[in-house]
Each structure stands twice: as structure tokens, then as C-alpha cells.
Amino acid sequence: MMNLTATLAAVIGLAANCADLPAPCGLSIVEKGSGRIVPALMFNTSFAVRCVTDNDGVIALGAPDILGKDTWFGIEGYGYELKKDFIGNAGFGVKPKPGGSERREVDREMKAVCLGRLTGSGIFAESQKLGRRAEWRELGDMRRYDVQCVPLGSRILWIWNRAVMADGRTVCAVGAATDASALPPPEPPVVPSYKVMSGEADMFTSLFEKPDWTVSLSGVTVLRDSAGKQHLVAVYTRYGDDGKALSTGLCEFVKSRRRFCMLKAASGERDDFPVGHAVRYAAAGAKPVVLFCDPFPRIEVPDSYEAWRAGGSAWKKLPQPEVESGALSGSMAYVPGAGKWVAVYQAKKPGELWCAKSDSPYGPWTSEKIVSFGSHAFENPVIHAYALKPESRSVYFEGTLTNRGGEGKRGYVPRILDNQLLYRLDIE
Numbered sequence: 001m002m003n004l005t006a007t008l009a010a011v012i013g014l015a016a017n018c019a020d021l022p023a024p025c026g027l028s029i030v031e032k033g034s035g036r037i038v039p040a041l042m043f044n045t046s047f048a049v050r051c052v053t054d055n056d057g058v059i060a061l062g063a064p065d066i067l068g069k070d071t072w073f074g075i076e077g078y079g080y081e082l083k084k085d086f087i088g089n090a091g092f093g094v095k096p097k098p099g100g101s102e103r104r105e106v107d108r109e110m111k112a113v114c115l116g117r118l119t120g121s122g123i124f125a126e127s128q129k130l131g132r133r134a135e136w137r138e139l140g141d142m143r144r145y146d147v148q149c150v151p152l153g154s155r156i157l158w159i160w161n162r163a164v165m166a167d168g169r170t171v172c173a174v175g176a177a178t179d180a181s182a183l184p185p186p187e188p189p190v191v192p193s194y195k196v197m198s199g200e201a202d203m204f205t206s207l208f209e210k211p212d213w214t215v216s217l218s219g220v221t222v223l224r225d226s227a228g229k230q231h232l233v234a235v236y237t238r239y240g241d242d243g244k245a246l247s248t249g250l251c252e253f254v255k256s257r258r259r260f261c262m263l264k265a266a267s268g269e270r271d272d273f274p275v276g277h278a279v280r281y282a283a284a285g286a287k288p289v290v291l292f293c294d295p296f297p298r299i300e301v302p303d304s305y306e307a308w309r310a311g312g313s314a315w316k317k318l319p320q321p322e323v324e325s326g327a328l329s330g331s332m333a334y335v336p337g338a339g340k341w342v343a344v345y346q347a348k349k350p351g352e353l354w355c356a357k358s359d360s361p362y363g364p365w366t367s368e369k370i371v372s373f374g375s376h377a378f379e380n381p382v383i384h385a386y387a388l389k390p391e392s393r394s395v396y397f398e399g400t401l402t403n404r405g406g407e408g409k410r411g412y413v414p415r416i417l418d419n420q421l422l423y424r425l426d427i428e
Helices: 002-019 125-129 304-311
Strands: 025-033 042-045 050-052 058-061 071-076 091-094 099-106 113-117 141-152 155-165 170-179 214-224 232-241 245-254 261-267 279-283 289-293 297-304 327-336 340-346 352-358 368-373 377-383 394-402 420-426
Touching: 050 058, 050 327, 058 125, 091 261, 141 214, 141 232, 141 245, 141 394, 141 420, 170 214, 214 279, 214 289, 232 261, 232 304, 279 327, 289 368, 297 304, 327 394, 340 377, 340 394
Parallel strands: 025 099, 327 377
Antiparallel strands: 025 058, 042 050, 042 071, 071 091, 113 420, 141 155, 155 170, 214 232, 232 245, 245 261, 279 289, 289 297, 327 340, 340 352, 352 368, 377 394, 394 420
């Protein structure tokens, strides 16, 4: 009994001490000129404490070694900068007051606008520390990346090839849906609201029929057969423990099983399968085709389920264009308002993201660099083609910020690393 009494007293004392802790100070970061909030922007203090703005563009400063003290915050942003001082430091000083608020401006140097994070935990963590966004709920994953998206009626299906849960488990090929009008927003903040496709209590489970396999899905699209029935199809690649591809094959979503089920397979990783991101195209006087792009068209398939299943001569392998800085991964789409085909791609040069334009999906292409991610890389950029309207002159794209590329020393980015970031790029 005495031990229980002592424990209860300690807990009550701890709660009282926590209640006496000073409220954090909110630091808001906005873009100079436009005043829009800036999410996913990193700062380091002079004593190596790293802070990152959440989707509301804020940081909660509550550490006892920061509150009430003049503190230097050095900017470490991709595409957002501040003027350097005479010794080369770029940042600002803040003296955070308990329960107070501060606001600082940064300059946008890149062409694209960062709208916010789409996946992972703590999307509004800093705001919640400040007593805001009480309605926000987490889905239980820490990281979710490598995305495919496809319109399904009034909804958009999202499939991520990797999701890392809070308990450390990695789940392959997970899915969720959103209303077609929910994403992307024209301006920040991004408030993603996903309905998980499978699993219990909104927890992610694999959409592939072999949940214990390490697989990736690619070329996800909807095709009609000769009778008009729709089929949700994809290409799967299975990997071994050493990361090498064991097999590649076609698969189809079976509604009764709520899983992608295998149709046929070939050994190893294949560059002659319809992988990448599906784009529909019909030249004047020609039958419509589906171009499977990464970022430029690699495989051309007649727009039918039967042709997709047939393989062989029904699939046409296309030569890859030479573009400035080279292309590792990406996607493309037609932007009606600009009258251009636009591709966004990860360059071969570490850490760089480029945009290419053409009058035709087959090129030739003119390219320009959008942003450099320095010590990190921005993998598998995907254009939100479903969001393009007749008057559109901008594209929305997302991709994964990773440590698997870049140049120089690679730093850890709390919550953002191996998650999806959304950008808007004005074409003209």
C-alpha cells in the first residue's frame, strides 16, 4: 500500500509539474511578397536543434533552452532562402516568449511552390503542440511513399508501394481513396483526408494477394474490355531480400477479394512491361493508346484490356529521348491551358528536379531545372493529371524526399524524410 501511495504521489507531482510548464511560442514562416505559409521548411539552431514547419507553416518552440532566449535559426530550405550575412550565415534571430507568436519571411528562389506534406505522421504536429488542429487524426503510419494515382469515378485511388507503421512494420502496396475535389488545393495548407481501402480500424494492409512478398505496383490504370467492362490493372515486381527483382508480371484488382491478383509473370525485372504512369493519347485520325511513362513514354499499348493482357506485339517499346541532365524517374501530362506536354523528372545529377515541355508526347523536349534538393533527393515525381482542367496552366506534382541520392552530407529531416511532398508549378 505504501508503494502504491508513493507511486500515485509521484504521478500527481509529475502531472502538476507538466501543468506548470510554459506554453510554447508559435513561429510562423511565410513567403515574402505573397504571404503564403511555407510548410516543410527546415531550420537549425546554433546548437544543432533541428526544427521543421508543419503543413500550417509553423514551428512550436517550447524547449527550455530556447524559450525566453535570443536564438539563431539558420535556414536549410530547398528553394526558399534568406540573404546571407558577412560570414555566410543565412537565417534570423528570435526570442520566443512563452505563449507568444513570431512571424518571419523567407524568399522563394525556385519556380515551384511547396504546398505541404501528403503522407506520414505529424502533418500538423507543431500546430497541435500550440493547441490547434484538435480534429486532426493520424492513420498510424510514419512513412508512406512511391505513389501511383488513378481516377475511379468521383474518387481518386492512391497506392503507395511502401508504408512504415509506428511499430516498425513495413507494408507493401497499400491503398486509400479521396474525393477527386479534395486534392490538390491551389494554396497551402494541405489537409489530406484518406479513406483506407483495406485493413482493420483504418490501419494499412497490403492490397497484393501475397502480403508477405516485397512487391511494387506500377502502371496502375483502368482499361475497358470489348464488352465495356472496366478492369483495374497494374504491373507488379517482386524483390528478394537483396533488393534484386525476382519476377515481373501483370495483375488485376479483384473486387471480391479486395486484392490485386496475379495473371502472368516473367523472371527478373523487365523494361518491356507497361510500367510507370499511364497517360491516354489519341493522335489525329489514329486509335487511342495508353502511354506508360517514366517520365517519358516507354511502352505504348492500344487502349483496351485485351491488348494490355496480350503483350508481345501488342506492346510497342519506345526509344527514350535525350534530355538535359538526364532522367531517372518521373511522369508527364498534357496541360491544356498551356498547350504543352509537360514532364517533371528526377535528374541524374544528384538532388535535382527538372521540368520538360513539348508539343508532342513523343518530344522533342526542352528542359529547365526547377529546384535543387542539395544533400537529399526527390524521387518518383508524379503529376496529378486528374486535376488538370481545360484552362489549366499549372501542374501539381508530388514526390518522395529521400536520403537515397543528393550530394554532400545527408541529414535526417524529422517526419518529412521518405514521405510525399506536394508542389504547384506554373508552366508559363
